[in-house]
Amino acid sequence: MTETSYFSREEVSKNDGKNTSKIWLIIKEGVYDVTSYLEEHPGGRELLEEHAGKDATKAFNDNGHSSDARKKLESFRIGQLQADDLKNLGSSKTSTSAPRVVEHTEPAQKKSCMSTISCGLCG
Ligand code: HEM
Numbered sequence: 001m002t003e004t005s006y007f008s009r010e011e012v013s014k015n016d017g018k019n020t021s022k023i024w025l026i027i028k029e030g031v032y033d034v035t036s037y038l039e040e041h042p043g044g045r046e047l048l049e050e051h052a053g054k055d056a057t058k059a060f061n062d063n064g065h066s067s068d069a070r071k072k073l074e075s076f077r078i079g080q081l082q083a084d085d086l087k088n089l090g091s092s093k094t095s096t097s098a099p100r101v102v103e104h105t106e107p108a109q110k111k112s113c114m115s116t117i118s119c120g121l122c123g
Pocket residue numbers: 025032034037041042043044047048051056059060063064065066067068069070072073076
């Protein structure tokens with residue numbers, strides 16, 4: 001079993017290729033170490049370096065990555081953002097309301113033609 005590591009945005013931002021030789025990216029709630037992918041990335045190393053230590057969710061999505069690219073992305077996952085920082089996700093919807101419970105009400109009693117004017121076919 002692999003345990004999930006949680007990182008703060010601050011911790012991720014330190015891995016920007018300058019302070020360390022590592023390059024980490026945030027994509028959605030995941031944290032990815034793409035250091036070993038710099039040379040291989042078909043979009044070039046510059047784009048990864050540009051987002052080093054930062055949230056690259058929009059950049060990743062805007063560049064129409066294939067499902068293969070998404071699978072590959074998961075192979076670089078080292079953990080995820082800690083709960084406190086998830087609240088600041090640009091793309092997250094802030095829904096605090098509990099799921100709506102729809103009350104099931106009995107349908108209004110059907111009127112039968114017997115109770116009003118007889119149609120002549122029933123009863
Ligand atoms: C770990 C993160 C990433 C992975 C695994 C990844 C993977 C890939 C792969 C496999 C391709 C080839 C086309 C495809 O299959 O979709 C690709 C292309 C591309 N990627 Fe990424 N990518 C990552 C992050 C990024 C980021 C952050 C950007 C930022 C702008 C980016 C920009 C591009 C661009 C522009 C192309 C097109 C290159 C071309 O067609 O010449 N990628 N990427």
